Amino acid sequence: xxxxxxxxxxxxxxxxxxxxxxxxxxxxxxxxxxxxxxxxxxxxxxxxxxxxxxxxxxxxxxxxxxxxxxxxxxxxxxxxxxxxxxxxxxxxxxxxxxxxxxxxxxxxxxxxxxxxxxxxxxxxxxxxxxxxxxxxxxxxxxxxxxxxxxxxxxxxxxxxxxxxxxxxxxxxxxxxxxxxxxxxxxxxxxxxxxxxxxxxxxxxxxxxxxxxxxxxxxxxxxxxxxxxxxxxxxxxxxxxxxxxxxxxxxxxxxxxxxxxxxxxxxxxxxxxxxxxxxxxxxxxxxxxxxxxxxxxxxxxxxxxxxxxxxxxxxxxxxxxxxxxxxxxxxxxxxxxxxxxxxxxxxxxxxxxxxxxxxxxxxxxxxxxxxxxxxxxxxxxxxxxxxxxxxxxxx
Amino acid sequence: xxxxxxxxxxxxxxxxxxxxxxxxxxxxxxxxxxxxxxxxxxxxxxxxxxxxxxxxxxxxxxxxxxxxxxxxxxxxxxxxxxxxxxxxxxxxxxxxxxxxxxxxxxxxxxxxxxxxxxxxxxxxxxxxxxxxxxxxxxxxxxxxxxxxxxxxxxxxxxxxxxxxxxxxxxxxxxxxxxxxxxxxxxxxxxxxxxxxxxxxxxxxxxxxxxxxxxxxxxxxxxxxxxxxxxxxxxxxxxxxxxxxxxxxxxxxxxxxxxxxxxxxxxxxxxxxxxxxxxxxxxxxxxxxxxxxxxxxxxxxxxxxxxxxxxxxxxxxxxxxxxxxxxxxxxxxxxxxxxxxxxxxxxxxxxxxxxxxxx
Numbered sequence: 001x002x003x004x005x006x007x008x009x010x011x012x013x014x015x016x017x018x019x020x021x022x023x024x025x026x027x028x029x030x031x032x033x034x035x036x037x038x039x040x041x042x043x044x045x046x047x048x049x050x051x052x053x054x055x056x057x058x059x060x061x062x063x064x065x066x067x068x069x070x071x072x073x074x075x076x077x078x079x080x081x082x083x084x085x086x087x088x089x090x091x092x093x094x095x096x097x098x099x100x101x102x103x104x105x106x107x108x109x110x111x112x113x114x115x116x117x118x119x120x121x122x123x124x125x126x127x128x129x130x131x132x133x134x135x136x137x138x139x140x141x142x143x144x145x146x147x148x149x150x151x152x153x154x155x156x157x158x159x160x161x162x163x164x165x166x167x168x169x170x171x172x173x174x175x176x177x178x179x180x181x182x183x184x185x186x187x188x189x190x191x192x193x194x195x196x197x198x199x200x201x202x203x204x205x206x207x208x209x210x211x212x213x214x215x216x217x218x219x220x221x222x223x224x225x226x227x228x229x230x231x232x233x234x235x236x237x238x239x240x241x242x243x244x245x246x247x248x249x250x251x252x253x254x255x256x257x258x259x260x261x262x263x264x265x266x267x268x269x270x271x272x273x274x275x276x277x278x279x280x281x282x283x284x285x286x287x288x289x290x291x292x293x294x295x296x297x298x299x300x301x302x303x304x305x306x307x308x309x310x311x312x313x314x315x316x317x318x319x320x321x322x323x324x325x326x327x328x329x330x331x332x333x334x335x336x337x338x339x340x341x342x343x344x345x346x347x348x349x350x351x352x353x354x355x356x357x358x359x360x361x362x363x364x365x366x367x368x369x370x371x372x373x374x375x376x377x378x379x380x381x382x383x384x385x386x387x388x389x390x391x392x393x394x
Numbered sequence: 395x396x397x398x399x400x401x402x403x404x405x406x407x408x409x410x411x412x413x414x415x416x417x418x419x420x421x422x423x424x425x426x427x428x429x430x431x432x433x434x435x436x437x438x439x440x441x442x443x444x445x446x447x448x449x450x451x452x453x454x455x456x457x458x459x460x461x462x463x464x465x466x467x468x469x470x471x472x473x474x475x476x477x478x479x480x481x482x483x484x485x486x487x488x489x490x491x492x493x494x495x496x497x498x499x500x501x502x503x504x505x506x507x508x509x510x511x512x513x514x515x516x517x518x519x520x521x522x523x524x525x526x527x528x529x530x531x532x533x534x535x536x537x538x539x540x541x542x543x544x545x546x547x548x549x550x551x552x553x554x555x556x557x558x559x560x561x562x563x564x565x566x567x568x569x570x571x572x573x574x575x576x577x578x579x580x581x582x583x584x585x586x587x588x589x590x591x592x593x594x595x596x597x598x599x600x601x602x603x604x605x606x607x608x609x610x611x612x613x614x615x616x617x618x619x620x621x622x623x624x625x626x627x628x629x630x631x632x633x634x635x636x637x638x639x640x641x642x643x644x645x646x647x648x649x650x651x652x653x654x655x656x657x658x659x660x661x662x663x664x665x666x667x668x669x670x671x672x673x674x675x676x677x678x679x680x681x682x683x684x685x686x687x688x689x690x691x692x693x694x695x696x697x698x699x700x701x702x703x704x705x706x707x708x709x710x711x712x713x714x715x716x717x718x719x720x721x722x723x724x725x726x727x728x729x730x731x732x733x734x735x736x737x738x739x740x741x742x743x744x745x746x747x748x749x750x751x752x
Contacts, residue, residue, distance in 0.1 A: 091552040092729055143730035154554050154729040170556035171513065172485055205484035207516070233485055235458055241484040304461070368723065368731040 032061030050255035102320035106267025121156035134353030144360035173206030183223035202233025220282035248287035261290030437579035456507025491517035498540035511547035526570030539593035546602035584619030601640035624671035630660035693721035715752035
């Protein structure tokens, strides 16, 4: 009885958090099916120099349940990373994404693995949504060989070539011109793919962003610049760093869209719209209005520049996982117990991955010298006095 | 976990307790001011307070400096001197330095903070092409001598690629600016005040590892230490060691160990890298005949190369052994591999022995 999602026509009656047909929704298996569902986004989109897409998003139970599971997984993963850091198993820097999961998950739902994503250092969840495994995440965080960057990158440098995830960058704003370069390559190869270059509200004030925007607009590149506006650049509130915190308007001649980044469906709709736009008309800016519960990094308590009330307020009213949970429950797509079971499963997955990651060894010392240059160029390394210990590396 | 012996990295208390004939006490003015035991970031904080107090056209700005900064170097400044003189900038290093140059060109003392030296590169063009050449190209009509750029540099144990770099060599290649690196709290306060008051643009690198770790008696009054004067902080006769910043404490430990083997080491703190005190280093090498340079930055093209070339030019016939350089390896600053990358005490000790026994 499930209608094919693909055959859904645009003229469907929209419904606001009400079950479409309760008769059909009984006894649905937890994995959901593809019967179409239309949900309205939390707020309408605000646009700049373009027409905003519709508020009604097409989805289906399977997708919603996948959203729930994926976001629960990401949330659990970040919290586990927090504990690991405090236990000093993760060292260096660790920037957690909890609160912002909807952006990663919604974006992924709108695109394919052939589209490129490039982001800054808050990249654990984006990596997972691009297909990265929990083992790769935890091993990389702990600097082990099983990590996605062989333990040499750490938290800020996750990459996944086979799904076109270009990382993972430490220097603020530096990834955006890179993203435009990716878009150029895509346009050149004519494969109908786009690049999403993500950055934060702090990075929005970097000069290189505007250079990248100008270039993309000049050459009509399929680049989508996504500002993940969590309202704080480290400890600085956006109104103290930017004359105009309307980041979606910063492109001037480049169109922009402001999206509720805590609503995975809104994110999906916006990214779908942006991809179509970018392929036809060149760059577009998406501003995701989102929030991070943790501080900027693990060395930031996150409470010196904002009140605990603000954080808990957002958690109560706008939490992305709760939103999807409410949707699922109100549409009778699963019971509360089933959702709780999903969360338990996810917790176990995370624990198993951590245990496995702990077994992975540290990289070999010789790995210190590998991949500085491409193989074959030969790098000589010397011992302390440069006379006796000499090793020519591959 | 932990390849690293953290205790080994604590600033050698020997640096403070030893009575040195060339000690900085002679530069303290009357030297009768009260001295308190404080750490590096407090010393820098004191220097900034004094700088703003004594010159009402001095400004401090940078990312997050208003609440005190990520390393607490700027605590209390905004409260005391107001938001018009101590203020946050957006996240734009190129803009910060360019803005600082303009402010300095109007005769003000612009003290810009770059949050980590690793982030200084967007500002590199401004420093090299604008700041360094302003006086020269305007035939001395204009200058930005009031500009001082402060940046925390160097390894910190877990900094990884982008919170550990030592970029001093890039800046030492630019005539027109000065590069200064203190080794301890007392040095930092005096040197920073000199840099701020020096009529040339200065890049001041602060060893971030020492912000809390280094504790020293620092006079509370206003005092300055001379720039472009190296200091012999340990006398010796067999080999001269040259270094700066946090690396000196590691070298000091190596010197102590070498002493047990009967090697007498002379240790020099360069303090100012550009323009550097060639005379002091040369005099020392003429005495010992051997020299070893150590820095955290990668060995190829590091500032040790300049020192080595200059010493060989000046002291070729006096040298008993090749100039040794014990530096970081030629790789990006690694994360898990940091203990292997760093020029550790043992590497320096090995090099001392190899040089002495050449």
